[in-house]
Amino acid sequence: MEVLSFLADGLLLSLQPLNLMLILAGVTVGLFIGAMPGLGSVNGVAILLPITFLVPPGSAIIFLAAIYYGAMYGGAISSVTLGIPGASTAVATTFDGRPMALNGKASLALVTAALASFVGGTVANVLFTLFAPLLASVALSFGPPEIFALMLLAFATFVGLGGDDIPKTIFSICFGLVLAAVGFDTISGEPRLVLFEISGFLRGIGFIVLAIGVYGIGEMLWTLEQTRGEVTTTNPKMTIKGLVSDTKEAARKGWRGTMIGSFLGFFVGVLPAAGATPGSLMSYGVAKMLSKNPKAYGTGIPDGVAAPEAANNSASTGAMLPMLTLGIPGSPTTAILLGGMVIWGLTPGPRLFANESEFVWGLIGSFYVSNVAALFINLAFIPLFVWMLRMPFTILAPLIFVLSIIGGFAAARSMHDLWMIVIFGIGAFFLRKFDYPLAPAVLAIVLGPIAESTMRQSLLLSSGDPMIFLNRPIAGPITVIAIILILLPALKLLRRKKAVATA
Amino acid sequence: MRQGEISLAGLLALFSLYLMWKSMELPIGYIRGQGPGGGFWPFWLSLGMLLSCIAIAYNWWRGKSPAARSDDPIMDEFGWRTVILVGGGVVGFVALISIVSMYGAIALFLFYYLRFLGRHSWVLTLGLSIVLPVLLFLFFEGAMMISMPQGMAFTQPFFDLMYDFIY
Amino acid sequence: MNLTKRLFIGMAAGAAFTSLPLTAFAQDWQPKRPIDFTIMAGPGGGADQIARFVQAVVEANDLTNRPLVPTNRGGGSGAEALLHLKDTRDADHTLMVTLNSFYTTPIRQEALGVDIETFTPITMMGVDPFVLWVHKDSGITTFEEYVAKVKEMDGEFVMGGTGSGQEDSIVIAYMAGAYGLKIKYIPYDGGGAVAKDLAGKQIMATVNNPSEAKGFYEAGDFVPLLAFSDARMDAYPDVPTLKEKGHDFSYYNQRAIVGAPGMSDEAAAYYREVFGKVYDSAEWQDYLASESMSPLPMDEAQTRAYWTTQVQNHRKLLAEIGG
Numbered sequence: 001m002e003v004l005s006f007l008a009d010g011l012l013l014s015l016q017p018l019n020l021m022l023i024l025a026g027v028t029v030g031l032f033i034g035a036m037p038g039l040g041s042v043n044g045v046a047i048l049l050p051i052t053f054l055v056p057p058g059s060a061i062i063f064l065a066a067i068y069y070g071a072m073y074g075g076a077i078s079s080v081t082l083g084i085p086g087a088s089t090a091v092a093t094t095f096d097g098r099p100m101a102l103n104g105k106a107s108l109a110l111v112t113a114a115l116a117s118f119v120g121g122t123v124a125n126v127l128f129t130l131f132a133p134l135l136a137s138v139a140l141s142f143g144p145p146e147i148f149a150l151m152l153l154a155f156a157t158f159v160g161l162g163g164d165d166i167p168k169t170i171f172s173i174c175f176g177l178v179l180a181a182v183g184f185d186t187i188s189g190e191p192r193l194v195l196f197e198i199s200g201f202l203r204g205i206g207f208i209v210l211a212i213g214v215y216g217i218g219e220m221l222w223t224l225e226q227t228r229g230e231v232t233t234t235n236p237k238m239t240i241k242g243l244v245s246d247t248k249e250a251a252r253k254g255w256r257g258t259m260i261g262s263f264l265g266f267f268v269g270v271l272p273a274a275g276a277t278p279g280s281l282m283s284y285g286v287a288k289m290l291s292k293n294p295k296a297y298g299t300g301i302p303d304g305v306a307a308p309e310a311a312n313n314s315a316s317t318g319a320m321l322p323m324l325t326l327g328i329p330g331s332p333t334t335a336i337l338l339g340g341m342v343i344w345g346l347t348p349g350p351r352l353f354a355n356e357s358e359f360v361w362g363l364i365g366s367f368y369v370s371n372v373a374a375l376f377i378n379l380a381f382i383p384l385f386v387w388m389l390r391m392p393f394t395i396l397a398p399l400i401f402v403l404s405i406i407g408g409f410a411a412a413r414s415m416h417d418l419w420m421i422v423i424f425g426i427g428a429f430f431l432r433k434f435d436y437p438l439a440p441a442v443l444a445i446v447l448g449p450i451a452e453s454t455m456r457q458s459l460l461l462s463s464g465d466p467m468i469f470l471n472r473p474i475a476g477p478i479t480v481i482a483i484i485l486i487l488l489p490a491l492k493l494l495r496r497k498k499a500v501a502t503a
Numbered sequence: 504m505r506q507g508e509i510s511l512a513g514l515l516a517l518f519s520l521y522l523m524w525k526s527m528e529l530p531i532g533y534i535r536g537q538g539p540g541g542g543f544w545p546f547w548l549s550l551g552m553l554l555s556c557i558a559i560a561y562n563w564w565r566g567k568s569p570a571a572r573s574d575d576p577i578m579d580e581f582g583w584r585t586v587i588l589v590g591g592g593v594v595g596f597v598a599l600i601s602i603v604s605m606y607g608a609i610a611l612f613l614f615y616y617l618r619f620l621g622r623h624s625w626v627l628t629l630g631l632s633i634v635l636p637v638l639l640f641l642f643f644e645g646a647m648m649i650s651m652p653q654g655m656a657f658t659q660p661f662f663d664l665m666y667d668f669i670y
Numbered sequence: 671m672n673l674t675k676r677l678f679i680g681m682a683a684g685a686a687f688t689s690l691p692l693t694a695f696a697q698d699w700q701p702k703r704p705i706d707f708t709i710m711a712g713p714g715g716g717a718d719q720i721a722r723f724v725q726a727v728v729e730a731n732d733l734t735n736r737p738l739v740p741t742n743r744g745g746g747s748g749a750e751a752l753l754h755l756k757d758t759r760d761a762d763h764t765l766m767v768t769l770n771s772f773y774t775t776p777i778r779q780e781a782l783g784v785d786i787e788t789f790t791p792i793t794m795m796g797v798d799p800f801v802l803w804v805h806k807d808s809g810i811t812t813f814e815e816y817v818a819k820v821k822e823m824d825g826e827f828v829m830g831g832t833g834s835g836q837e838d839s840i841v842i843a844y845m846a847g848a849y850g851l852k853i854k855y856i857p858y859d860g861g862g863a864v865a866k867d868l869a870g871k872q873i874m875a876t877v878n879n880p881s882e883a884k885g886f887y888e889a890g891d892f893v894p895l896l897a898f899s900d901a902r903m904d905a906y907p908d909v910p911t912l913k914e915k916g917h918d919f920s921y922y923n924q925r926a927i928v929g930a931p932g933m934s935d936e937a938a939a940y941y942r943e944v945f946g947k948v949y950d951s952a953e954w955q956d957y958l959a960s961e962s963m964s965p966l967p968m969d970e971a972q973t974r975a976y977w978t979t980q981v982q983n984h985r986k987l988l989a990e991i992g993g
Contacts, residue, residue: 140866185541406605670736
């Protein structure tokens, strides 16, 4: 096959000493940047962009892709050890990763995350290699109505994520969606919901502000109050033997989630605008739905870590596809990578595969190599991260607060947002006391803007006719499935009530 | 808890009303031939928040939620003390940033937390509250090229010196 | 890894600095702190790409002694960036990369109280023209066919562009007004998404900048019909301009570097020299050519006059399109 010989060339290129060194360095740097709450691959890639002037373009983009990979692996680390999702893609990882860490299984959670990421990345790489041009045309057939239908599907998976108290879950979802509307309405070009006329709200409320507030401040206060300050995370010392047994356990208990996440994540990631966050969320939801024991999700099981982690890695690889084949960035990070390619004089777009095949295949080859390198480097550093958890909580807690605040500023660069983090944090503490689930709000703030703008674009297209979501060949079926999924719990509830009434 | 549950729901309902009122600055209805206006999305979702609050209040009245059945106080004295000392510490931390810069605030916060809440030794307290801000400075300003807030004018010479040092 | 390398360089540099007498810096102004390089848009757009390109050139050639720190402040269609510059405490270390929301946002959001004529001109890096594109499958090959098609569809012809009141909508509104066209306009978050949806035939035409549409044009998917530039563009010699069609209208997205209001003259002079060097560099000149941007070199006085006319023009245009 022609593809395989191209791929072999690409692999050889990325195994050249200079490139291999760049991959190892990039993955390591990326891992630590990704592990900092508030920083993500976008920071790593942006900062190192100028440095890449010193090496040839082929090597430069390989270096940047390695950072991208490292940061994707690193995202899980802060979700598990600190309980703060460093990026929106890692929110779903906290659902089970954090409980595992608190149950003294941090190393198992981290190993599961690493392995799932590896499998997700590999599946994505293979699909990418074989079907790139085909997938690009699928991506193009997703217009606003299709993306909206997809968002609806992502919301459908929320239904299973809330607590037992339905009004409080609905409140949380609506709250997140309204917060997402703060700032500026692109469609009408007007400022909107500038709360209390404070100009800081013009920029809107970012995901990271709410997430760090809720998880970094609110959840920490709650933990301190609940445990009376005596958190005991009995994490055993890491040994090689322990690592091996964790690997076995992760493989046994996490393979289902990994498989679901790898494939679902990739297909969602390929679509521009959707990206890795809905991918990881939907994978978690689907894994839970298909599980024989859905109640176990959220209590700390490997499948619950594996599904979102496999998905976000797989989706991040998928997000490279619209960038390379169409020149359309699927995420801020790929946007900057795209800028890098322009700087080096390459034209991203449909002709890139043909005109610059050596470059493209070198990059794809480097995905494979980066993925392997990231797995081993990540595993090697797990003992260090677990060691952090062994610190007395009176040291770990202030460190988490400091990292939340400084990381929050690094992401937002505004004092206004820093105050919002504190307000959300203290508010989240009280909401948590009264059993309001907050994860739905955190996810809603990510998906809200995409959902709103695609909904309104679609309705503009159809002159206000909502049938546009049902009568298009791709959007229609997705919308129907999403509506069924949303109504399913309500129907179940009704049936149960009837059963009770007749009994 | 029982009182807290309904008070919180009331507070959130008020906030929902404010959001609904604020959304009305832009058209909240369905514009013919164009679909929803700019205020549509936040207005109706805020209404969703309000209705949820009403449902929460109804559940409270029926005594359905655990919080609505409990006559315990929201937190005991220890809980309140923890929240005020730690939460207040974080508020103080952020307030100090504009005065003594990000790194100064980190040093003071660590000092406060480790020494007064954690009751750690002087060596550990001072060691961490001096070393960590320096490491964070090198990481953010040196390696990541992200400038943190610099506090009032008196912190300036210190920053200028550090910049001379790292660049 | 990276940290230690920088640290090492930093230590060496630190030693060198402390051994120099401080008076050496007294005559020539030099930045003392990292330079805030605010971008008026989110990551990924044209302004962002240019800012990062400029930063990369500055860094690669070691043109400043303190780094440029690019920060995206695109909130409120650039309002966030404008307020940030207006309220900065350190005007000498605060720069911005602009697009045309520099003109439109203060007009549309008067409550901001931003007067851009108080800002400090630094360097005009170039201007980005607009071109009318259709998909090749539409069968339209000339502007006349396009006009006929839009009229025939009577309000059902769909075009995409950036948000209401922003560049794309101004260009389209002007064209629609001049030819009496009824167009259904779909606003998107950025030019990239617009180009993608034209490639996927979700929309029928766009007025993307050439840099955004270039990939699809080279692949033969997009057909350029009309340029909104003053003269025919080098990259598209067969594409007529709106001016040739008898309408006195041209529209460009300005890619300029602007300093905060109240920047000292010494600092402004320093930055003009730095970005002048960037402008003259082979890297930037290649970039201008490959992205089909036009040069528009201006000194400070010319820039101020240019701003005044641009503000007037935009006020008029926005009033005409009712946005």
